[in-house]
Amino acid sequence: MLPIFRLSRLLYRLRIPCLPWLLKVLNRVLFSVSLPPSVRVGRNVTFGYQGLGIVVHRHAVIGSNVIVAPNVVIGGRGRAGAPVIEDDVLIGAGACVLGPVTIGRGARIGANAVVMVDVPAGATAVGVPARILRASRARKPASG
Numbered sequence: 001m002l003p004i005f006r007l008s009r010l011l012y013r014l015r016i017p018c019l020p021w022l023l024k025v026l027n028r029v030l031f032s033v034s035l036p037p038s039v040r041v042g043r044n045v046t047f048g049y050q051g052l053g054i055v056v057h058r059h060a061v062i063g064s065n066v067i068v069a070p071n072v073v074i075g076g077r078g079r080a081g082a083p084v085i086e087d088d089v090l091i092g093a094g095a096c097v098l099g100p101v102t103i104g105r106g107a108r109i110g111a112n113a114v115v116m117v118d119v120p121a122g123a124t125a126v127g128v129p130a131r132i133l134r135a136s137r138a139r140k141p142a143s144g
Helices: 002-013 019-031
Strands: 073-075 096-098 124-126 131-133
Touching: 002 019
Parallel strands: 073 096
Antiparallel strands: 124 131
């Protein structure tokens, strides 16, 4: 799935007409993923189950070392702007990240969460609509 996307992205950047979009359709048919060649995807990105059911907005940006579980939507909300997913983010199964939001480095999005606001770095977002939980700090062991 990602090799087909990477080839379509290269052809898109070289401004070769039609072929990038045909490769997008091939990915859609083979893997049930909608990943347009205009999306910027970093290194070591993992799409769960070869991208099964994942839909990504054509202007979205996905950083490096991101894990996207199946049935995730990274999309718009009917106005200008698309999500920006920074590095080291985990997006749980069935989550929706909608609109011009930024998901900060190291953030976690819970399964089936609907995120429509920015998520700070290291935070966790859960629920519908998603609420932001701060990253828990490790407690010091009790001296004894």
